[in-house]
Amino acid sequence: MDALTARTSPRATHAARAPRAGGLPLLPLDNPVRAYDWGSPTRIPDLLGREPDGTPAAELWLGAHPAAPSRVRAQGGAGRRLDDLVGAEPHDALGPRVADRFGPRLPFLLKVLAADRALSLQVHPRPHLARAGYHRETRDGLPTGHPRRSFHDDQHKPEMIVALSPFEALAGFRSPRSVAGLLDGLDGVLVDAVRAALAERPSTAGVRSATEALVAARRSPSCAADVAAAVGSVARRHRATGGSGPTARADATVLDLAEQHPGDPGALVSLLLNRVTLEPGEAMYVPAGEVHAYLSGFGVEVMAASDNVLRAGLTTKHVDAPALLECASFAPRPPARPATLVSGGESVVVTYRAPVEEFALTFADVVPGEPVALAADGPRVVLALDGDATVLTGSGELRLRRGESCFVPDSAGPLTVDGAAHVVCAWVP
Numbered sequence: 001m002d003a004l005t006a007r008t009s010p011r012a013t014h015a016a017r018a019p020r021a022g023g024l025p026l027l028p029l030d031n032p033v034r035a036y037d038w039g040s041p042t043r044i045p046d047l048l049g050r051e052p053d054g055t056p057a058a059e060l061w062l063g064a065h066p067a068a069p070s071r072v073r074a075q076g077g078a079g080r081r082l083d084d085l086v087g088a089e090p091h092d093a094l095g096p097r098v099a100d101r102f103g104p105r106l107p108f109l110l111k112v113l114a115a116d117r118a119l120s121l122q123v124h125p126r127p128h129l130a131r132a133g134y135h136r137e138t139r140d141g142l143p144t145g146h147p148r149r150s151f152h153d154d155q156h157k158p159e160m161i162v163a164l165s166p167f168e169a170l171a172g173f174r175s176p177r178s179v180a181g182l183l184d185g186l187d188g189v190l191v192d193a194v195r196a197a198l199a200e201r202p203s204t205a206g207v208r209s210a211t212e213a214l215v216a217a218r219r220s221p222s223c224a225a226d227v228a229a230a231v232g233s234v235a236r237r238h239r240a241t242g243g244s245g246p247t248a249r250a251d252a253t254v255l256d257l258a259e260q261h262p263g264d265p266g267a268l269v270s271l272l273l274n275r276v277t278l279e280p281g282e283a284m285y286v287p288a289g290e291v292h293a294y295l296s297g298f299g300v301e302v303m304a305a306s307d308n309v310l311r312a313g314l315t316t317k318h319v320d321a322p323a324l325l326e327c328a329s330f331a332p333r334p335p336a337r338p339a340t341l342v343s344g345g346e347s348v349v350v351t352y353r354a355p356v357e358e359f360a361l362t363f364a365d366v367v368p369g370e371p372v373a374l375a376a377d378g379p380r381v382v383l384a385l386d387g388d389a390t391v392l393t394g395s396g397e398l399r400l401r402r403g404e405s406c407f408v409p410d411s412a413g414p415l416t417v418d419g420a421a422h423v424v425c426a427w428v429p
Helices: 003-008 043-048 082-088 095-102 127-139 176-183 189-200 204-219 223-241 245-260 266-272 321-327
Strands: 027-030 059-062 108-115 121-123 159-163 167-173 273-278 283-286 292-304 310-313 339-344 348-353 360-366 380-393 396-401 405-408 415-427
Touching: 027 082, 043 059, 043 108, 108 380, 108 415, 121 321, 127 321, 159 167, 159 273, 159 360, 167 283, 176 189, 176 204, 176 245, 176 266, 189 204, 189 223, 189 266, 204 223, 204 266, 204 310, 204 321, 223 245, 223 266, 245 266, 245 273, 266 273, 266 310, 273 283, 273 292, 292 360, 310 321, 396 405
Parallel strands: none
Antiparallel strands: 027 405, 059 108, 108 292, 121 292, 121 310, 159 283, 159 292, 167 273, 167 292, 339 348, 348 360, 360 415, 380 396, 380 405, 380 415
């Protein structure tokens, strides 16, 4: 087994371990949909086989985060919350390997994300900063769930997105030299502040100063006018260049964001960040501390089980620019891509691994007669993205149609998927 295979393969084969007698069975899930204003009104309802009602369905959550846990499907009413089940029965739900490492909680959260508009300019904290921020806000008397709270739990939140459609994003900082090139021909108070910061220190320190100058402008009475002037300068250059090339793409991003959030300096922060397009099947890893903003598209996202989002603009939600600046990394670097392993025959299996302990993703295009073995132990969440799948373990089997999902506890033993389907499985490496 080579090094990449060792890092990316699901743990072990079906011969590794038998199911525990008397453990938890396969558990079909009902999952909450989060209605944020940037969401698509059609993509998630289409996945779930529901008629759109005009509500922007932004995220489908599959997991046990207490802010919006999945429930075990039950006839005649709401079933048991998955976080309650995992907390009460960690030995069966998680297995000793995962429970010993993370305690009595599911360490990952799986999402389907559908964005028609840009998400906020944001960062997720690293572990020590998440703990410090959560306890600071708790001491200050902000209750859990309060809209002005920035740290909703004490966990870090690295994440990974795999595109199901063309997916547009901003992630990580460009080099100071690249940013300076994008500023050529532009004018305005805020553009001049960025240019001066990078000229004085063309380094990580300069990138930080430039970012601080833009996000601090939100507090200025002249902010909207300064942003409008800078955006006008961008628009004039965009028209003059005919809308082609890397500079034109950066200009178009500024103009799109300024149209969605008039007067918000976050539109200008986009000039500092790498512009990313993921084609279906491509993935990006966003470590804690990475400034980013998803712009549009449909994808599957997995993250450490946290709801900590520190925002500095491009949003109607709570903005906490000082927290973002405290927690962000300003080192210029290209967006990170997870390790990827493709295996299988007629049934194709693609596994994505980021350098974190909490999660991995495996996608499988399964054809009849060639079942696929997925992660053999630990807690697993399986979602059918298309087709008709049969999930099999030593403790039983469960049929999943498009949009349906299940929780596979450690006690169920190794996991196989059969049928004609496209499924995704989140698991703990």
